Amino acid sequence: MGTYLFQRISSDSGRDSRFDKIRVSPSKFYVAFFAQATWVSLCTLPVILVNSIPRSAYASSLIGTAISARPYATDILGLALFVFGLAFEVTADRQKSKWVQEKKDKKHSEEFLTHGLWSKSRHPNYFGEATLWTGIAVAAAGLLVRQPAQAAMGLSGSAMSQALVTGMCAASPAFVSFLLLKVSGVPLSENKYDKRYGDHKDYQRWKRETPMFVPKFW
Numbered sequence: 177m178g179t180y181l182f183q184r185i186s187s188d189s190g191r192d193s194r195f196d197k198i199r200v201s202p203s204k205f206y207v208a209f210f211a212q213a214t215w216v217s218l219c220t221l222p223v224i225l226v227n228s229i230p231r232s233a234y235a236s237s238l239i240g241t242a243i244s245a246r247p248y249a250t251d252i253l254g255l256a257l258f259v260f261g262l263a264f265e266v267t268a269d270r271q272k273s274k275w276v277q278e279k280k281d282k283k284h285s286e287e288f289l290t291h292g293l294w295s296k297s298r299h300p301n302y303f304g305e306a307t308l309w310t311g312i313a314v315a316a317a318g319l320l321v322r323q324p325a326q327a328a329m330g331l332s333g334s335a336m337s338q339a340l341v342t343g344m345c346a347a348s349p350a351f352v353s354f355l356l357l358k359v360s361g362v363p364l365s366e367n368k369y370d371k372r373y374g375d376h377k378d379y380q381r382w383k384r385e386t387p388m389f390v391p392k393f394w
Contacts, residue, residue, distance in 0.1 A: 215355055219309060222316030222345040225329075229320075233328035250318020257311030265304025268293045272301070288373060290382045296391035298382075299365065302356045303389055310349040317345040357389065 198204045271292040278284055293300040319325055320341040323333050331337035356362055366388075373379035386392070 211355075211359070215351065218351040219348050222313045222320075222348050225320055225341065225344060226316050226325075229325050229328045233324045248318045251315050254311045254313070254315025254318065257314060258308045259311070261304045261307030261309070261311055263304075264293065264307065265301050268300035268304060287376070288369060288379060288382070290378075290386070293391070295386060296393060298386050298388050299356075299362050300391060302361045303391060306349055306353045306356060309352045313345040313348045317342045320345065362388065 198208050271294065272289060275284075275286070275289045279286065297303050320329075321338040326333040326337055326341075329341070331340070369379070
């Protein structure tokens with residue numbers, strides 16, 4: 177997402193219009209800055225927790241137990257969610273970039289994008305972002321609830337301890353989804369397009385028939 181936004185802003189006016197009012201207000205900029213710092217911290221929390229476990233914590237559990245070296249079901253599920261989410265987001269961003277470039281080249285006169293993944297969700301890139309972080313959280317939680325990780329973190333391995341690390345991992349996709357749906361992602365984009373195209377019948381139909389976040393594939 178960061179790479180896409182940087183390329184989009186660089187090729188456009190050199191700025192992101194969604195943050196025009198934030199940049200000129202120190203108080204709003206302060207809130208936005210620390211909100212993003214919190215976002216980064218919570219996003220990466222599952223990875224930080226996994227990286228905090230020394231390799232030696234798992235060595236004893238692998239000795240003489242070849243089956244323990246096999247991937248956990250949560251590894252496979254988490255990786256699948258991550259790959260799907262990343263591919264979904266990248267595809268949506270590329271479709272948007274291509275559409276914008278073709279509009280600049282006068283290859284079409286469409287005012288807003290309604291085909292490809294953008295016909296399945298009004299914000300497919302944000303859905304992909306939330307999904308890939310969900311995959312990371314699932315894979316991390318599946319590892320952190322295991323006894324070696326629990327012991328390395330000084331936890332008892334009880335159901336309460338396992339619930340604790342699971343909740344810490346879940347905080348990542350939960351916070352990402354909250355920000356995208358309620359703060360910086362969907363609300364800013366929806367308000368911008370509502371003001372610009374709200375009186376257009378084709379926009380109203382697209383908004384009415386296309387899910388806001390979770391795609392509809394049928």
